[in-house]
Amino acid sequence: xxxxxxxxxxxxxxxxxxxxxxxxxxxxxxxxxxxxxxxxxxxxxxxxxxxxxxxxxxxxxxxxxxxxxxxxxxxxxxxxxxxxxxxxxxxxxxxxxxxxxxxxxxxxxxxxxxxxxxxxxxxxxxxxxxxxxxxxxxxxxxxxxxxxxxxxxxxxxxxxxxxxxxxxxxxxxxxxxxxxxxxxxxxxxxxxxxxxxxxxxxxxxxxxxxxxxxxxxxxxxxxxxxxxxxxxxxxxxxxxxxxxxxxxxxxxxxxxxxxxxxxxxxxxxxxxxxxxxxxxxxxxxxxxxxxxxxxxxxxxxxxxxxxxxxxxxxxxxxxxxxxxxxxxxxxxxxxxxxxxxxxxxxxxxxxxxxxxxxxxxxxxxxxxxxxxxxxxxxxxxxxx
Numbered sequence: 001x002x003x004x005x006x007x008x009x010x011x012x013x014x015x016x017x018x019x020x021x022x023x024x025x026x027x028x029x030x031x032x033x034x035x036x037x038x039x040x041x042x043x044x045x046x047x048x049x050x051x052x053x054x055x056x057x058x059x060x061x062x063x064x065x066x067x068x069x070x071x072x073x074x075x076x077x078x079x080x081x082x083x084x085x086x087x088x089x090x091x092x093x094x095x096x097x098x099x100x101x102x103x104x105x106x107x108x109x110x111x112x113x114x115x116x117x118x119x120x121x122x123x124x125x126x127x128x129x130x131x132x133x134x135x136x137x138x139x140x141x142x143x144x145x146x147x148x149x150x151x152x153x154x155x156x157x158x159x160x161x162x163x164x165x166x167x168x169x170x171x172x173x174x175x176x177x178x179x180x181x182x183x184x185x186x187x188x189x190x191x192x193x194x195x196x197x198x199x200x201x202x203x204x205x206x207x208x209x210x211x212x213x214x215x216x217x218x219x220x221x222x223x224x225x226x227x228x229x230x231x232x233x234x235x236x237x238x239x240x241x242x243x244x245x246x247x248x249x250x251x252x253x254x255x256x257x258x259x260x261x262x263x264x265x266x267x268x269x270x271x272x273x274x275x276x277x278x279x280x281x282x283x284x285x286x287x288x289x290x291x292x293x294x295x296x297x298x299x300x301x302x303x304x305x306x307x308x309x310x311x312x313x314x315x316x317x318x319x320x321x322x323x324x325x326x327x328x329x330x331x332x333x334x335x336x337x338x339x340x341x342x343x344x345x346x347x348x349x350x351x352x353x354x355x356x357x358x359x360x361x362x363x364x365x366x367x368x369x370x371x372x373x374x375x376x377x378x379x380x381x382x383x384x
Contacts, residue, residue: 010329014322019315026307042293045270046259053211054272054285062278064202068176069158069278071108072194075101075115076178081191085117089124094133101128108195114175116148116192118184123148129196151177152188160197160280202279203228214291220273220282227281261289328353332361345372 005013075081080100084093101113105128112129116138123138125145139145151159158178176194184190206228209217216230259272268289273282328351335349348365351357 011322011326014325015315015319018318018322019311022314022318023311026311027304030303030307042289045287045292050211050215050259050270050272050285050287053209053215054274054283057205057209057217057285058274058276058283060205061202061276061283064205065197065278068108068110068195068197069178071104072158072176072178075104075113075195076180076189076191076193078191078193081115081117081193082180082182085119085190089117089119097126098128098133101133102131105195110195110197112196114194114196118186118188118190121184121186123188147175147177148192152179152192158194206230206283209285211285211287215285215287218284218286219279220284222280222282224282328357332357336364339368345375 008016078100081097084090084097087093101115105111105113112127114128115126117124117126123145125136125138125148127134138148141149147161151161156179158176161175161177174197176197177192178194179189180191180193182190206217206219207230209215209230218226218230219228221227259270262269262271270287270289270292271284273284276283332349332351335347339345339347339349345368348368349361351361353361
């Protein structure tokens with residue numbers, strides 16, 4: 001191999017050497033740039049972009065709920081409703097109550113409002129829906145109104161729960177259950193009131209969420225059950241359902257924003273969760289790490305293609321440049337060859353090179369001078 005290399009013209013050897021070094025240097029620079037960019041992109045995702053996206057989405061969700069919560073709280077603590085309950089829930093004032101609730105429904109753009117009131121140890125449930133004021137007594141524990149007892153037995157000021165509508169069992173709503181500050185003589189809140197929420201706007205925020213090409217959002221229950229997700233998720237249906245176990249064990253801890261890395265079905269997922277106290281649910285954003293970083297690899301391949309094009313142009317420039325670099329050597333070779341063929345030792349080689357080739361020309365001329373003197377001396381001796 002070495003003998004074959006040494007048999008190549010110097011110009012070709014220079015060209016191949018320079019070209020190889022140039023190509024390796026360029027590829028190494030591109031690789032280091034891509035690696036640095038990938039790490040910087042990952043760090044930015046973990047410490048800035050992902051937390052910011054989660055908090056931004058949470059802010060939009062909370063904003064969509066803020067009016068519902070405020071009006072539900074004002075309804076539960078309304079002096080007008082409180083006085084109506086204390087007066088014994090008189091039928092003749094239901095028109096005023098209906099008008100009052102209708103105004104609130106217009107503000108909320110909701111389908112229904114409800115009031116659960118305590119009077120003389122008995123619970124009464126009222127609902128305004130589609131302009132109709134419905135009423136019934138609250139059932140004892142162990143029936144459809146268990147939500148009421150669970151909530152009133154707790155210390156929570158409010159809660160959101162998914163429940164079916166007693167008057168329309170086939171319809172399900174997310175209710176805001178808000179308790180009044182006043183209690184009835186039996187120890188239960190005087191009034192529990194709220195709205196059946198239209199969460200389509202919130203669901204749309206989650207379903208339409210995207211982070212890059214593969215980042216998706218989900219809404220989880222406090223137990224880690226998947227409630228709402230983006231239209232296209234990183235995980236398959238089976239993997240998503242199984243993931244809730246991991247989420248409840250590793251992610252759903254405390255109310256602080258967390259970013260975790262999880263291995264699932266050969267995928268490395270970056271997952272961020274945040275507890276939404278207003279919604280009493282977890283917001284989760286998941287990103288496929290490899291798919292996210294593939295953009296950097298694509299960029300590296302694109303840069304490599306551009307780099308190779310630049311390298312090709314450089315090599316086209318380099319080849320004639322190597323010809324100019326070895327031109328003095330070719331000229332020196334031609335002069336020395338002419339002297340060899342003519343055996344004219346009076347001739348001398350000349351070059352404009354002031355470096356190694358110029359020194360070689362001086363030494364060659366000195367050698368020719370010594371040979372010429374030696375031959376002349378020998379010829380003189382032979383004459384005598």
